[in-house]
Amino acid sequence: MSTFETSYDHKSLSNKISYAGKHGYHLEFDWFGDGYWHKLDMMEQLIAHAKYDWIWWIDYDTLITNTDTKLEDLIEGSLASVSDPNRINFLLTSDCFKLNAGSMLLRSTSQVLAFLSRAKTCRYDPLPGLNNNPSEQDCMLQLIEENQHDEQEQVLFIPQWKMNAFPEEIPCYDHYNKKWEPGMFVVHFAGAWAHMPNRTDAKAELFERYYSLIDHEPHARSDQSQVL
Template identity: 45%
Template structure:
């Protein structure tokens, strides 16, 4: 049987080739996409650490009569408080039945009950802040960092050559601190009934000796760091370190027993006034 050969028109061949190309192209598209995936979404930015909150601190003192150094003693404390955003609280009367020196405890109790401050820093009036660059908040933080249980510490205290010195101390603004004071009041009242009038420092010493739980809530700060004495009043703690230029605070405790003259404390105040590092008042005084 004779088979006639077939002739395919060129246009058909071209059409078939075009279809084959389209089929190949679309067949390859998924492969191209698999090798070029869409970029992943950017990772979320890390959250910024919470801003460290500064503790609320009040600087506290009282003065009940005229002094030759009244202006300077007030100025150094007020200037410091303004520079570092502390509240500066002064009483000009004292009405404690236990004696004038106990008024500092009465003030502390009254201020703690206001629940406005994390810490209260007491300074006797015969003191000067001699380096206003230093932050008392840093002293608190550094001291608590060395405590085994920092949240249980309520009193930061200093010593001199005679033991505890309450010319400069720091109290936590917590109701536990009030209990500590009430326990001290109880000792003072019991001793007074025995005709033994104890100082505000002595009752705290006795409290810490008789009650280990109360002592556990205190921590000692080096004297030079918070309550330095000048060379003229050489009654230092175990560090044996006297005040020197750049030290935070100078305390003229018992100047009358160490310096001759009609106004021993005033004389020392005026002597050390030029050593004060004030800082630039324009940066904060009108803030």
């Protein structure tokens, strides 16, 4: 979702359209959302369709830099580390903060719908400890940490670099302290304005730099259709 034109529209969109086409995934995009909270609405709508096993939310200021990485493999590999994979409904990452909501895998279940509903309620009725204008990320993390509805049991945090790596220009890493390097799945330019304050358009500069590292050849569509 994007609510205004950027200098990197083509790079962001063409990258994701190419990736979805390569693996046969369904891609949803929205120009008319109500800011970053709209991601929760989009995910609710897709879960309600009951067509998908998992949904991948990925922020607009990202590039998929290893287009051979399949979401199925990422999910299966991550769930292999837990004793009861069926209980996990969220694959999330941290950065230098406890949660980064820029790249999230959510199982399409009624439990996730209930969680998203509670997070949306928090927007207008903030949970204790939050300010009067919390972000969706703030509310999601607060719900997970309070664990009143078994949210922690549904969540698996995986290493940031596996699906939400930050480049060396944005050194806001999780405890693995790994910056993006060639071969990693995704590079995310969150917070570029803060880490590159002297640049006129920091994100555009990063898109230009990292876009050249992606394979842009067209790919045939496959039969797979179970993961967004």
